[in-house]
Amino acid sequence: MKLYQSMRMALKSISSSKVRAFLTMLGIIIGVSSVIILVSVGQGTTSQITEQLNGLGTNQLTVNITGRGATTSLTYKEALALGDIEGVENVAPVITGNVTAKHDTDNVSVSVEGITPSYEDVKDFHVQAGRFLLDIDTEYRQKVALIGSGTAEDLFGTDSPVGQKMQLNGISYKIVGLLETKGSSLGGSNDDKILIPISTAERQLQSKGVRSITVATTTADTVTTVKDKLERLLNVKFNNADNAFTVFDSQEMLETVNSTTDTLSMALAGIAGISLFVGGIGIMNIMIVSVNERTREIGIRKAIGAKKFDILAQFMIESIVLSGLGGFIGVGIGVGGSWLLGKYSPLTVSIAWNMVVISFIFSLLIGVIFGMMPANKAARLRPIHALRNE
Amino acid sequence: MSASEPLIQVNNMTHGYKMAGESMTVLKDLSFTIDFGEFVAIIGPSGSGKSTLMNMLGCLDISDEGSYLLDGQEVRKLSDNKLAAIRNEKIGFIFQSFNLLPKLSAAENVELPLIYRGLSHRERKQLAHEALVKVGLEDRMHHRPSELSGGQQQRVAIARAMAGSPPILLADEPTGALDTRTGHEVMQMIQELNKQGHTIILITHDLEIANQAKRIIRIQDGNLVEDRRNAR
Numbered sequence: 001m002k003l004y005q006s007m008r009m010a011l012k013s014i015s016s017s018k019v020r021a022f023l024t025m026l027g028i029i030i031g032v033s034s035v036i037i038l039v040s041v042g043q044g045t046t047s048q049i050t051e052q053l054n055g056l057g058t059n060q061l062t063v064n065i066t067g068r069g070a071t072t073s074l075t076y077k078e079a080l081a082l083g084d085i086e087g088v089e090n091v092a093p094v095i096t097g098n099v100t101a102k103h104d105t106d107n108v109s110v111s112v113e114g115i116t117p118s119y120e121d122v123k124d125f126h127v128q129a130g131r132f133l134l135d136i137d138t139e140y141r142q143k144v145a146l147i148g149s150g151t152a153e154d155l156f157g158t159d160s161p162v163g164q165k166m167q168l169n170g171i172s173y174k175i176v177g178l179l180e181t182k183g184s185s186l187g188g189s190n191d192d193k194i195l196i197p198i199s200t201a202e203r204q205l206q207s208k209g210v211r212s213i214t215v216a217t218t219t220a221d222t223v224t225t226v227k228d229k230l231e232r233l234l235n236v237k238f239n240n241a242d243n244a245f246t247v248f249d250s251q252e253m254l255e256t257v258n259s260t261t262d263t264l265s266m267a268l269a270g271i272a273g274i275s276l277f278v279g280g281i282g283i284m285n286i287m288i289v290s291v292n293e294r295t296r297e298i299g300i301r302k303a304i305g306a307k308k309f310d311i312l313a314q315f316m317i318e319s320i321v322l323s324g325l326g327g328f329i330g331v332g333i334g335v336g337g338s339w340l341l342g343k344y345s346p347l348t349v350s351i352a353w354n355m356v357v358i359s360f361i362f363s364l365l366i367g368v369i370f371g372m373m374p375a376n377k378a379a380r381l382r383p384i385h386a387l388r389n390e
Numbered sequence: 391m392s393a394s395e396p397l398i399q400v401n402n403m404t405h406g407y408k409m410a411g412e413s414m415t416v417l418k419d420l421s422f423t424i425d426f427g428e429f430v431a432i433i434g435p436s437g438s439g440k441s442t443l444m445n446m447l448g449c450l451d452i453s454d455e456g457s458y459l460l461d462g463q464e465v466r467k468l469s470d471n472k473l474a475a476i477r478n479e480k481i482g483f484i485f486q487s488f489n490l491l492p493k494l495s496a497a498e499n500v501e502l503p504l505i506y507r508g509l510s511h512r513e514r515k516q517l518a519h520e521a522l523v524k525v526g527l528e529d530r531m532h533h534r535p536s537e538l539s540g541g542q543q544q545r546v547a548i549a550r551a552m553a554g555s556p557p558i559l560l561a562d563e564p565t566g567a568l569d570t571r572t573g574h575e576v577m578q579m580i581q582e583l584n585k586q587g588h589t590i591i592l593i594t595h596d597l598e599i600a601n602q603a604k605r606i607i608r609i610q611d612g613n614l615v616e617d618r619r620n621a622r
């Protein structure tokens with residue numbers, strides 16, 4: 001009952017100086033809204049990266065070969081032999097390079113990957129028309145190619161590319177399949193490329209060896225043991241040369257991303273804490289001013305029977321309403337801003353509802369903590385001193 | 391509230407202030423009693439200690455020495471919260487400068503002591519309404535003090551003082567800020583309240599005003615120099 005009255009009085013006193021109240025709340029508003037937006041963007045980006053990493057497969061390793069020392073490369077046959085390691089289900093060695101692809105008068109510079117048929121399963125990348133490459137294509141160095149949907153559109157427009165011919169650096173290839181459209185991933189566009197048999201690619205690209213090998217393990221659990229075995233084997237092969245190869249493990253990457261995100265979250269929480277603290281000081285400041293301005297009012301209230309607690313409650317409620325209202329507006333701006341960013345910017349945003357709750361509660365707490373001192377000062381004023389203040 | 395005991399019993403009350411290291415005694419060994427239903431004027435020149443005495447009688451301050459029994463209860467021993475409760479229930483204040491809260495309407499000002507008493511919304515509304523009707527301001531209930539004349543503001547203050555029917559009304563120079571005519575109206579209202587049974591303690595430096603009371607206590611330099619019944 002009395003609390004309800006105090007609440008009404010607090011609202012009345014706040015609404016009687018709206019500009020001042022707004023400026024006071026600004027610190028909290030900025031603190032709360034920026035925390036929500038930053039964390040929402042952070043969460044969105046993290047979940048996007050996580051999704052992409054998971055998309056790479058949880059039971060996959062990627063070996064990148066840079067080649068150092070006496071032995072600088074791995075032939076694709078040596079690469080395929082890695083499939084004999086215990087726990088390995090499949091290997092997909094890849095030779096990469098760039099060529100100019102030509103059809104009629106259309107020219108396009110495009111990346112080429114020399115692959116084996118295992119690529120289809122390991123990368124989960126299929127054709128939408130025609131056929132995939134076969135073992136026989138690799139064995140006989142056939143000049144056949146699969147074409148990405150983007151490159152196909154560049155060279156053939158809306159015509160079906162399957163069965164057509166094109167020149168890669170002047171050498172004629174027959175297109176046997178059109179790849180499905182995959183969009184972009186961490187490695188760039190999946191649709192602007194051409195796949196040819198790895199044996200053909202060795203000649204075409206005059207490449208000495210395999211650049212990357214994707215290794216699929218039988219289960220996600222064996223990834224680490226397979227990784228160890230792979231590294232040991234390759235170290236022998238490259239005579240322990242430094243930086244001859246790297247083995248990339250999407251699980252490990254995920255952990256790195258997560259720990260980076262955790263650090264980032266801590267930093268954000270720190271910034272949030274500081275800005276809310278500053279907002280709290282603003283509230284304390286204005287409450288002290290308010291108590292001083294209203295010394296006489298406090299005296300009158302006390303003279304007609306207000307107890308210490310009544311005055312304390314009045315000013316505490318005023319401070320909590322100020323900070324709570326600031327928090328509420330901050331939540332509105334934060335959620336609205338995050339939503340707008342998600343909709344109209346290239347950022348991936350996932351609204352951090354836990355942060356919404358936490359920062360709102362935090363802003364209420366700020367009101368309690370920073371209102372305490374001024375409210376206590378008001379409650380302890382002696383009525384005659386307060387009344388004499390004219 | 392036994393009828394035999396006086397409402398107010400002041401014995402050897404002494405009080406001083408320290409200002410700039412110098413201490414001065416403002417109330418000097420005052421002793422007097424006031425019974426239920428009395429209408430007492432405390433008169434004296436400016437600076438004689440009248441307001442200080444009123445602060446003591448109104449439980450706004452505690453004297454340095456002496457005793458003050460209000461309704462048989464020693465005030466000097468009470469906690470701040472207990473004093474607040476006594477002010478709320480037993481005393482209605484009427485100040486020279488009205489002391490209304492500027493952001494509240496007349497009705498809300500009158501309700502304020504009733505809120506602190508913990509009355510329900512309905513009771514408050516009703517008592518405040520009755521009090522404002524008594525002072526003739528029912529058509530100004532929702533006006534703020536700034537929208538009222540001085541006389542009207544003082545009538546709101548009187549309504550606030552009496553809304554909770556406290557036995558004692560303490561008025562410190564209630565007409566001091568008013569012109570003669572409105573001052574007269576306010577005095578009539580106070581007379582009326584006394585007739586209804588409220589004990590009135592009126593503080594003034596104006597003999598003409600004081601003469602409207604039934605009893606006059608005169609203080610000078612903090613001493614009680616005269617205490618007489620008014621013939622009228």
Ligand SMILES: Nc1ncnc2c1ncn2[C@@H]1O[C@H](COP(=O)(O)OP(=O)(O)O)[C@@H](O)[C@H]1O
Pocket residue numbers: 388407408409416434435436437438439440441442443
């Ligand atoms: N809180 C105070 N602190 C210091 N001196 C005070 C205080 N209140 C009153 N006085 C002094 O005490 C004397 C009596 O004041 P007051 O009781 O207000 O007299 P009156 O109301 O009769 O004019 C004055 O000299 C005044 O300056």
Ligand SMILES: [Mg+2]
Pocket residue numbers: 440441
């Ligand atoms: Mg005075």
